[in-house]
Amino acid sequence: MTTKARAGIYHSTVPPFGYRKSLEDSHKLIPDAETAPIVRRMYELAVQGKGYKAIGNVLKRERIPIPAYWHHIRGERTWAGFQGEGHISNYMWNETTIKWILSHEVYIGSLVAQKQSKLFKVGKNYVKPKDEWVVVKDIFEPIVDLELWERVQEVNGKRRRMCKAKREPSIFSGIAYCPDCGRRISFFPEKTSKNNPEKTYFGSCQNYKANGPDGCTPHRIKEQDLYDIVLKDIREWAAMALSDKQAVLGRVMEQQQINSTVDYGLVEGKRRTIEKRLGEIEKVISKLYEDYALGRLAGASIDNLMPKYQREQEELKKQLSALQEQSAEHDATEQNAGKWISLIRQYSDLKELNSCIINELITKILVGDKRRVNGEKVQSIEIHYRFIGNLTDSGNGETIQ
Numbered sequence: 001m002t003t004k005a006r007a008g009i010y011h012s013t014v015p016p017f018g019y020r021k022s023l024e025d026s027h028k029l030i031p032d033a034e035t036a037p038i039v040r041r042m043y044e045l046a047v048q049g050k051g052y053k054a055i056g057n058v059l060k061r062e063r064i065p066i067p068a069y070w071h072h073i074r075g076e077r078t079w080a081g082f083q084g085e086g087h088i089s090n091y092m093w094n095e096t097t098i099k100w101i102l103s104h105e106v107y108i109g110s111l112v113a114q115k116q117s118k119l120f121k122v123g124k125n126y127v128k129p130k131d132e133w134v135v136v137k138d139i140f141e142p143i144v145d146l147e148l149w150e151r152v153q154e155v156n157g158k159r160r161r162m163c164k165a166k167r168e169p170s171i172f173s174g175i176a177y178c179p180d181c182g183r184r185i186s187f188f189p190e191k192t193s194k195n196n197p198e199k200t201y202f203g204s205c206q207n208y209k210a211n212g213p214d215g216c217t218p219h220r221i222k223e224q225d226l227y228d229i230v231l232k233d234i235r236e237w238a239a240m241a242l243s244d245k246q247a248v249l250g251r252v253m254e255q256q257q258i259n260s261t262v263d264y265g266l267v268e269g270k271r272r273t274i275e276k277r278l279g280e281i282e283k284v285i286s287k288l289y290e291d292y293a294l295g296r297l298a299g300a301s302i303d304n305l306m307p308k309y310q311r312e313q314e315e316l317k318k319q320l321s322a323l324q325e326q327s328a329e330h331d332a333t334e335q336n337a338g339k340w341i342s343l344i345r346q347y348s349d350l351k352e353l354n355s356c357i358i359n360e361l362i363t364k365i366l367v368g369d370k371r372r373v374n375g376e377k378v379q380s381i382e383i384h385y386r387f388i389g390n391l392t393d394s395g396n397g398e399t400i401q
Helices: 002-006 038-047 052-061 068-075 095-101 145-156 206-214 225-241 244-257 264-293 299-347 356-363
Strands: 019-021 030-031 111-113 116-121 124-125 134-136 185-189 199-205 362-367 371-373 376-385 397-400
Touching: 038 052, 038 095, 038 145, 038 356, 052 095, 145 356, 185 206, 185 244, 199 206, 199 225, 225 244, 225 299, 225 356, 225 376, 244 299, 264 299, 299 356, 356 362
Parallel strands: none
Antiparallel strands: 019 030, 111 134, 116 124, 185 199, 362 376, 371 376, 376 397
């Protein structure tokens, strides 16, 4: 069975929700016209920041049946709880089911098998460590693209419980971090008073909240201040990208060079030098063989000369391969910069932020601790954008408190 799985042969009786078995080949999965759109809808809701329960509620309101219903009416698997068409149980989505769908690699076209093994002495199955699973990529037609799938994994990894105030989680939950200890910045309401009846939310380092000064420093920031800073930064970059795309691309690439330990200009110069020298060595080696073949060079001479050039050739090829990898990284960086510019240009007229926009544009925000500069309290906010990371080497902004 493991051999067949590694060959990309699907063997389970019931196909995953969203797929059907091909009529031509029962070991091949194809997206199902009726249920694949439901899977895509779930991923779109997840990337907007909706949790498993919220997604289930949306699907219930839209009267979208659960996987057990589809398998039952198609004769793929009997559902003992089926109570007829239109019954409310057909739309009661389980959070575990939603979590499974939003994390399984089958939806990006991968075959995942051999996840469990049987303990014969006790007659039970156990889940193997993930590194022992058989995962074969690009076997089936994907239902969601890789970028969307990865973003959903990122969002799900950041998901946290709602705070005690029973409000919606902060749009910065799982996005804001402490740059000193690496823990998340958690948001909580300040106590109200007669003079301040409305709750004001503040963020603070989780390590500091749990352990006080022994853990970290406060990194305290008013949520509204962080909101204003991020909104302003997005709008400014969006406006610049809209007015002069090439200028912004140049600035992004310049910053990427500052953040990188590699001088790509130097890399390109070395690459050209090595390629030139390899060409020269090829000519020398060819000439040596030609002279030997025509009797102009003795066998002892070629035996002495050839190893020297071959060693140099081998060493230069290794160096060239390393430089080509660095050049490829630079090209990928430029492509990612182009993606980011195309994405952020859409937000030049952005009026307000929400978790969907934050998760689409930003991977993390580092909230520095407050410090005094010329008698003023300042705080650095470092925004790391999707595809390109941080755009300045000292933080995206300084806020005076």
